Amino acid sequence: MDIYTQATDGVVLHRLKGRLDNNATVKAEGAILGSFAGPAPRVILDMRDVAYVSSAGLRVVLMAAKRAKASDGRLALFGLPAAVQEVFDISGFSKVLSIGADEEDARRLIGA
Amino acid sequence: MTSDETATRRLDFACARDDAAIAAVLARLEEALADAGCTPGACAAFLVVAEEMVTNVARYAWPAGAVPGIFTVSTVVTRRDDGVEVELATEDDGIPFDPTARPVPDTDASVEERTVGGLGIHLVMQMTEWQRYSRDDGRNRFAVLWRRAAPPS
Numbered sequence: 001m002d003i004y005t006q007a008t009d010g011v012v013l014h015r016l017k018g019r020l021d022n023n024a025t026v027k028a029e030g031a032i033l034g035s036f037a038g039p040a041p042r043v044i045l046d047m048r049d050v051a052y053v054s055s056a057g058l059r060v061v062l063m064a065a066k067r068a069k070a071s072d073g074r075l076a077l078f079g080l081p082a083a084v085q086e087v088f089d090i091s092g093f094s095k096v097l098s099i100g101a102d103e104e105d106a107r108r109l110i111g112a
Numbered sequence: 113m114t115s116d117e118t119a120t121r122r123l124d125f126a127c128a129r130d131d132a133a134i135a136a137v138l139a140r141l142e143e144a145l146a147d148a149g150c151t152p153g154a155c156a157a158f159l160v161v162a163e164e165m166v167t168n169v170a171r172y173a174w175p176a177g178a179v180p181g182i183f184t185v186s187t188v189v190t191r192r193d194d195g196v197e198v199e200l201a202t203e204d205d206g207i208p209f210d211p212t213a214r215p216v217p218d219t220d221a222s223v224e225e226r227t228v229g230g231l232g233i234h235l236v237m238q239m240t241e242w243q244r245y246s247r248d249d250g251r252n253r254f255a256v257l258w259r260r261a262a263p264p265s
Contacts, residue, residue, distance in 0.1 A: 021159075022167050023135060052156035054163045055232035065223045083156035090238045091231050092219025 003031045011112045013103075015046040020057030028060045033067060041073035042110045046103065048079035053087050065097055074110035078102055119191045121148070129170040129181040137185055138162055145198070148191040154260040158198060161239050161258055164232035165202050173206025173252065181206075195262045201255035210245045211236065211254055 001024035002017040012035040020028055035043050043064065053061070061077070068075040078100040080088060088094045100106035123144055125137045141162050145155045166185060174181045183204035190197045216237075217230040237243060240256040247253075 021163055023131060051152070052160055054160050055235060056163075056167070058231055059228045062223070062226060062228055069223055081153070081156075083153050083160075086157060086239075087160060087235060090219075090235055091217075092221070095220070096223050096226070 011042045013044045017049040020053040022056040025056045036067035043075050044106045045077045053084050076106040076109040078106035121189045124186045148189050148196045164236045169202045169204050173204040197259045203253045212245045
């Protein structure tokens with residue numbers, strides 16, 4: 001998994017590329033959870049180039065969502081491919097996370 | 113369309129508990145599915161199932177650090193004119209564990225209430241056609257059938 005991170009105007013955007021699987025969790029945890037360090041963090045995950053997410057990856061996303069809640073921040077995702085959407089639907093994540101169709105949508109969801 | 117167009121391929125692996133061994137087995141399975149005509153999207157769905165099953169055995173069948181912890185991963189990939197079907201099974205001599213008897217996680221819980229465990233088996237149960245567990249001669253065997261229809265041409 002490759003992660004490209006950009007921080008602009010108080011929003012941290014992580015563009016994820018590849019598989020959010022067992023092998024990627026350490027890297028993903030470091031990059032994504034690290035962005036919740038400051039006060040009221042606003043974080044977006046660009047999922048368009050994510051080939052698949054396994055339960056190991058779901059764990060990272062859930063931890064990020066918990067961090068966002070705990071620190072009065074916001075987390076939004078966008079661009080989930082079909083294989084990723086399926087996993088989010090089965091696990092119930094689609095119901096409790098802020099998921100936008102595109103980047104503009106995701107920015108709106110976090111109030112940016 | 114006749115049964116002549118059905119092609120079956122069997123692949124068996126002896127897998128160790130470490131991440132590199134698991135990644136190698138998953139890479140071989142991915143190749144086999146691509147060979148059978150699976151689209152990358154369909155392959156991705158199968159790989160989620162395979163990763164969950166394999167990592168589950170590797171992590172929990174034996175106490176942490178126990179070696180050798182070798183288990184088998186067997187697959188039968190069947191290509192038909194209407195899609196691809198894979199029977200995937202793991203077999204280990206670890207502690208008895210029936211994945212089909214696990215409690216279903218509460219997928220309606222809020223972010224704050226949700227726990228991070230138990231989702232892997234839930235994904236396997238939901239993404240496959242059937243699941244069978246047996247314990248014989250001190251060995252766990254867990255088999256599933258995964259199926260994907262061919263994309264409309």
